[in-house]
Amino acid sequence: MEQFLEFFIENAGIIAVLPLWIFLLIVFGQNLGVYEDKRITLGLTCASTFLGLIFSFFILLWTLGAEEPFSKNITWLSAGNIELSVGWLVDNLGAMMLLVVTSVSLLIQIYSHGYMEKDPGYHRFFSYLNFFNFSMLGLVLSSNLFQIYIFWELVGLSSYLLIGFWFRRPSAAHAATKAFIMNRIGDFGLLVGIIAFLFFSLNWWMASGNVYLGFTVLQPAAEYVLTSAGPVVYFLIALAIFFGPIAKSAQFPLHTWLPDAMEGPTPISALIHAATMVAAGVFLIARAFPIFEASPAIMTTIACVGAITAFITATIAITQYDLKKTLAYSTCSQLGYMVMAMGAGAYAAGLFHLMTHAFFKAMLFLCSGTVIHGLNNQQDMRYMGGLRKQMPVVAYTYLIGCFAISGIFLSGFWSKEEIFSGLYGNNMILLAVGLLVALLTSFYMFRSYFLTFEGEYRGHAHPHNPPKVMTVPLILLAIPSALIGFLLSGVLFLPSFDKYISSGQEAIIHAEHHSGLLLPVISLLIAVIGLLAAAYFYWERFKGIKESIKLTADKVINGFKPLYALTTNLWYIDRLYYMFIDNIFLPVCGFTANFDKFIVDGLVNLTGYKICFEGWVLRQLQTGQLQTYLAILFSGLAGLALIFVLLQLLI
Numbered sequence: 001m002e003q004f005l006e007f008f009i010e011n012a013g014i015i016a017v018l019p020l021w022i023f024l025l026i027v028f029g030q031n032l033g034v035y036e037d038k039r040i041t042l043g044l045t046c047a048s049t050f051l052g053l054i055f056s057f058f059i060l061l062w063t064l065g066a067e068e069p070f071s072k073n074i075t076w077l078s079a080g081n082i083e084l085s086v087g088w089l090v091d092n093l094g095a096m097m098l099l100v101v102t103s104v105s106l107l108i109q110i111y112s113h114g115y116m117e118k119d120p121g122y123h124r125f126f127s128y129l130n131f132f133n134f135s136m137l138g139l140v141l142s143s144n145l146f147q148i149y150i151f152w153e154l155v156g157l158s159s160y161l162l163i164g165f166w167f168r169r170p171s172a173a174h175a176a177t178k179a180f181i182m183n184r185i186g187d188f189g190l191l192v193g194i195i196a197f198l199f200f201s202l203n204w205w206m207a208s209g210n211v212y213l214g215f216t217v218l219q220p221a222a223e224y225v226l227t228s229a230g231p232v233v234y235f236l237i238a239l240a241i242f243f244g245p246i247a248k249s250a251q252f253p254l255h256t257w258l259p260d261a262m263e264g265p266t267p268i269s270a271l272i273h274a275a276t277m278v279a280a281g282v283f284l285i286a287r288a289f290p291i292f293e294a295s296p297a298i299m300t301t302i303a304c305v306g307a308i309t310a311f312i313t314a315t316i317a318i319t320q321y322d323l324k325k326t327l328a329y330s331t332c333s334q335l336g337y338m339v340m341a342m343g344a345g346a347y348a349a350g351l352f353h354l355m356t357h358a359f360f361k362a363m364l365f366l367c368s369g370t371v372i373h374g375l376n377n378q379q380d381m382r383y384m385g386g387l388r389k390q391m392p393v394v395a396y397t398y399l400i401g402c403f404a405i406s407g408i409f410l411s412g413f414w415s416k417e418e419i420f421s422g423l424y425g426n427n428m429i430l431l432a433v434g435l436l437v438a439l440l441t442s443f444y445m446f447r448s449y450f451l452t453f454e455g456e457y458r459g460h461a462h463p464h465n466p467p468k469v470m471t472v473p474l475i476l477l478a479i480p481s482a483l484i485g486f487l488l489s490g491v492l493f494l495p496s497f498d499k500y501i502s503s504g505q506e507a508i509i510h511a512e513h514h515s516g517l518l519l520p521v522i523s524l525l526i527a528v529i530g531l532l533a534a535a536y537f538y539w540e541r542f543k544g545i546k547e548s549i550k551l552t553a554d555k556v557i558n559g560f561k562p563l564y565a566l567t568t569n570l571w572y573i574d575r576l577y578y579m580f581i582d583n584i585f586l587p588v589c590g591f592t593a594n595f596d597k598f599i600v601d602g603l604v605n606l607t608g609y610k611i612c613f614e615g616w617v618l619r620q621l622q623t624g625q626l627q628t629y630l631a632i633l634f635s636g637l638a639g640l641a642l643i644f645v646l647l648q649l650l651i
Helices: 002-010 014-027 038-065 092-116 122-141 145-163 170-208 215-229 231-248 257-263 266-274 277-287 289-293 296-317 323-343 347-374 392-406 411-423 428-453 468-487 497-502 518-538 553-557 561-568 570-621 626-650
Strands: 070-079 082-090
Touching: 002 038, 002 070, 014 038, 014 122, 038 082, 038 092, 038 122, 082 092, 082 122, 082 145, 092 122, 092 266, 092 277, 092 347, 092 468, 092 497, 122 145, 122 266, 122 277, 145 170, 145 231, 145 257, 145 266, 145 277, 170 215, 170 231, 170 257, 215 231, 215 289, 231 277, 231 289, 231 296, 257 266, 257 323, 266 277, 266 323, 266 347, 277 289, 277 323, 277 347, 289 296, 289 323, 296 323, 296 428, 296 561, 296 570, 323 347, 323 411, 323 428, 347 392, 347 411, 347 468, 347 497, 392 411, 392 428, 392 468, 392 518, 411 428, 411 468, 411 518, 428 518, 561 570
Parallel strands: none
Antiparallel strands: 070 082
């Protein structure tokens, strides 16, 4: 059995290579007959991901009995004393992420067939999808910071292509450009941080003989950098690296691109929000955790950024009427939970919530896509309602997702409880923020459910039932969304997620967990209060009158309209960005462009004009005609004679 499992470990790179092969087959498949039947494209895509899922399952089994991680590397670039390698690293963290990414991606791919079947860009869509999977799986398998940066950029490129898939729509093109630029800001910081970290640790890598920037030996390298660079410079290096997760995981202040990314097809929204792009930022924090934990200042910064993001985006979500944008801001908020947990030292809790969130958020987005598909692209919840009667499977799976993300008994309860336990006694302010965000989460999620599925239908389109290819993935995702938190909580015979993910990570200092029942009960009560508040304001049956839908958020606040305006205007963050761009950035760019054009280029051009003029003068003298030379000679003699005569007269 051990040799059987070793086969999958030694060939783990195939998991990432398979989607790349399918991407190339689809791109060049017109001459291979791939475009003749959409089922060929779908079959190739699903088969590659399914094989990756099988590999991931056996890799997970191997990690249960492994004492040390497996790493395989080859030298890719050698320049002087620097040797950069590529390969793959298999450990508990990587195995967990591989299983999550492949399982969620497979179900989204099956769903995408029903959602995109009539789209003229069907094959292009699945080619982008395979390229996206290749990028994310390559990132998960990366064995060092250098390699992870390569796939980090590929994830950004593939997300740009998918967000702007309907590029003829100006809004989609704008959203893709915005996502690309915002992520380039974070990626620049990440690149600077990696280079600085390598610069200060170069002697250590040369002496140790380990793979440069390798994750398995990152802790002693970080200690060396801290000693050689000092705490202040080390903080700046770690902060620069953290800028990558800030952008990729949509953390404040670079979070504004993620809600706009809803312009892409809904399956892509599910993929980006659940198990791929935005999860990459939290995954990088986990991979580079030895770098961050060496500096208490950067850990505090990470926790504060996560808390601010979780709170701000949750307050925005409660006033949104676009179904997908409500879920998008929810993703930002839940990612804030994960980042806050990481910064507080609750390493396993943040990753636990990352895993549970992947399943129920994928399901929620696919449910929203089914609703939008059934209502002819209507996304405004004010024109929905009563859809539980027409789409019962979608309604009940969405309801399961609401319970899960709100932390009411289902999977989100167990992972959030781990986060709250990690915050308890460590930072009570962060705990208070986390509990407040839990209340807001429950409110806006059940608000979206009641507005969409309960009451009377308020729209104009005729709702139609989705095909089974779209509902079966929802049912399959509902199972882990409901049960996986309980199964991995350590209550049953299965190993707890905390013990599994922390195996081999003894160097990481974890936050102390609160073992009492008071905190879970409080978090559960808070979530139930949010549910009841949403039901009172937005569920007609609960309120007993049909005017509940007219009770808008400004009436609820009643006297706090500035607060309502703050949330509906997205805390004015986007507006501040555009003000900065219009009033500062573009004028400065215009000034520098004119300075370069008229001053710098002007001086260079002046030199050229001077030389051209001198050449023109010389060309008039060097004609090659004898009469011209004689004329010049006699003119010169005449001039000398005239000067001589004038001098004689003056004397």
